[in-house]
Amino acid sequence: MSIDKTQSSGLRDQIVSQISRLIFEGLMPSGLKLASCRGLARDLDVSINTVVAAYRKLEEEQLIEARPRSGYYVCSDVGIRTDGDAIGRTSTRQRTSIGQKLNKLRRTEEIETIQRPNDWYKYDYPFVCNQIDDGAFPVADWRECTRLAMNRKHLKIWSADGLYEDCFELIEQVRQRILPRRGIFEPSDSILITLGSQNGLFITSLLFGGRDKTAVMEDPGYPDARKILQANFGNVRFQPIDSEGLIVDELLREADLVFVTPNRQHPTTVTMSERRRKALLQAAEEYDFYIVEDDYECDVDYRHSTLLPLRSLDDTDRLIYLGSLSKGLSPGLRLGYLAAAPEFIDAARDCRGMMMRHPPMILQHTAAAFINLGYYDGLLRRVRQNYELRWHLADTTIREKLPHFLKTGEFGGTVFVLSDPEARLDAMTICQAALKRGVIVEPIGPCFSNKTAGRYHFRLGVSSIQPGSIRKGIELLSEVISDLRATNS
Template identity: 30%
Template sequence: MAEPLIVLDPQAQKSLQAQIREKVIQGIISGSIPPGHKMPSSRRMAEQLGVARNTVVLAYQQLVDDGFLLTRERSGFYVNEAIQQQGLISHTGSVEATAGSDDDRDFWRSHCNAVSVSRRALQPRPANWLQYPFPFVSNEYDPRLYPGAEWRECTRDIYSAREVAQWAPLGANEDDRQLLEQICTRLLPRRGIYVEPGQILLTSGLQQACYLLGQLLLGEKRSLGMVLPACAETEEIFRRTGARIEALPQDGDGPLIGEELQNSDCWFLQPNAHNPTAVTTTLERRRALLRAAAVRGAVIIENDCEHEFCYHGSPLPPLKSMSGGRSVIYLYQFPKIIDPGMQLTFIVGPKPVIQRLRALRYTLRERMPPINQRLLAKFVASGHLDAATFRITQQLRERWVALGEALLYYLPKLKVRRASCGTACWLQLPEAVDADQLQQRAEQEGLLVETVQGSNTLRIGFSSIEAEKIEAGVRLLAQLINGEVSATEETLETATGRRLSADDLRAEFPGAVLLGTNTLGESYRIELMPDGTMLGYSRNDVDVDETDTGRWWLEGDLWVRQWRNWSYGRKASFYVVAEEHRIKWFNSAGKLIDTAILVHE
């Protein structure tokens, strides 16, 4: 019996004793071990499984304590017959099942209302996405960064008798007081928000929070302004409230204050890092949005996502903390990279709003389980959240830098938007490349990227991929993209302008300045010194300067440059074509790499 039934895995995280117990229980429940069956002796079972006899004795004793086995004096261990009798239903004489027949499908089709859901909202990732070589997905769990030991410590603490007596009696619509206090005293003050526990409501996820707010604030006679494309799930939820969605235009500074904004009763904004376009709303645009909301009398729903992960500078203040923030309802969801199982979200608003939202939540009979609330409260109070956030931010910053360098090196012509926080960037594809087809081909090569509804773009995340793998993944993506670019693209042979020879380069480049914008949207300035050295300056999205030095020289008609740090510090050679004040760089294969403005000072 033991050989086919019980197979132990020495590499499993569970002990051998726990594995034996679970396998025996599975056999009893499934009927593989019949009621009243006499189990092998502990000595014989230990010999068959190759484990210590004491391991089997302890497993048997626990099965007896749990009621699965019975002991008979001087006879051994027997399966308890009452286990299989409990809860069994006899199917004698039952009608043959007809599930799957045409009549059955017609019956249920006639009784079900039509359901329309965006195909994108239902598009899942592969179940084993984490095992792909290059999982470029955003805001996802990474086992290398997950603070598992800290969560286990807090789990042990909350199961003490004293703790259980505190969280177990919570009513059906109550929130854990300790967690609310931690949010009020530890989390929100760092964002400049000071409220009381009565101004906070906990929900079981961002989707539930949006649903409750949509039910309370929107409806068929009201409109919601939001930047599109948006997160497919969020947009779908708001549409189901019956509200009219007004698509808000935006530029690199955030949502534009125009007619669409003024016509909306409520605005859904993500000023920190818009999902999916990675636009960070500037401080001045935030002030203008608050002034416009005051004039219009509009309510702002602010989703302040991923503000912890800031990679340079300091995060900008949320709208809720600024002057005029009284009309703002603030949403925050704990990042999945820290909290993959709970996905707890909290809403901050005036007490009358929170009271009504609490009543709506009660009608759904759905809230975050009290044990999870207390677990998160313990995690925050113990300082584990702060420590994990700091440690994870350091790792994500390394990946953020690596992704930026790889995109600059392998896809220098494409437009990339990369916020100074968050876990993804936005990549605009050439017109000749279809995003959906590219995603499918990339997945076949082991590379997972996310497409964006309504635009020919990719969202490239870095929360689940190691920094060391990013360059290889982006190189593979560049090969797929370049293989699809139209053959009509300008090449060295078809380029308009004057191809510069070695003599032309010696005459024009020493003392020249190159001005341009790289693929990350950063403006740069490169000074070419007569002695063959280079000085480079670039300015990123928060006006932080980055500098580097390098050298340049000629090899025949090729202009060669090598930076100390930029472009991985690798040597690169280019043919140069000049067209008035603009120059174009082509690689040795004749492919256009970049353009810049050439000036002399």
């Protein structure tokens, strides 16, 4: 600390100003003992009376306190001064940390999500879900499409700010090549490109949400959807599922928005029946709510025939349809799309623009070329064949090694749900023990609104593990469970 004797402000006020600044910046923490009046006067080459007067002024402002026969100390409870306050004046408002501020705004801290090791791909038996086998990714084809998209004559198209618009070519590929496979035929102004299905759900929940609004989702259901809905709606209710999917009853009467995964229910893999789909659409019209349909695995479903999505059956524009290229192409690219009534798309585009103007244009142009040149269709054919092979391998081995643990794992998907039938081994114990043997399986307790109900459930995915490792990995999992049972018996 130093003072300038040439300044117009008095020596006492300079000392007060500098010490108060150091205190507010945290450089002089609570409880710190200050230099003695005599010592500070000597260091600053001022009279001892000047320092005594400065300390008394700081004491009056409750920044420091005098302790008998000990000296002066920084107070333990210091008020916060705003920029407009005069020096030494303190605010009555209590200081709060940024963490405290965030905790007051966020209501999703207690919602867990499904966890896996970040380096899951380094494990010998990664039965993780919703990931791809990167060895099957067509790197050369994607590189060629990137080269085409970056063609010099098209530089302005992808390098310029597109405002709120999307790549027209990608919109057309989604409209002409992707949606018709699912029985959906939309005009261009009914489609919006998103950074994955989750981004589409967040946009939708912002538009429909509010403190006085109620969202309904499946139970068990997608935990990240629960976080999004709870952040944007005043009330989130959980609707149970059965062998036909979401149960449709009077409990939906108060809903403003219902989130469902009818084609491949997350996490149980159940497909919603045709009867239940019609009932849900009728309830939406009768109770006046809207539906968000997440068709997250539609491109890689290898069943010869699947039920059409709700969007293809809806003639009331109550459906917001979410799709993604993540499962077929790559989850890391974060490309998806949203199909709904043009009026909703206009609002969604404006909402998206407040967060980001549009997904990266170079990425959109590359994906458009990849689909247009037939690379995506070829990739999907290979992926579906591979997934069907992996599903049969896993299904056979699970029924042989862990027959009583299998709960569900419908044909056409890539996930099996297992649970201890005796409710003795909780899923977290199994997953942690398996991890030590190089086997990754994932507990799905976060999918349940009641943590106790999901305590014993875990899932096994086959989308990224090599087919040759499936049997050995499940055999190791069976050994782990046998060892745990022996220890607990």
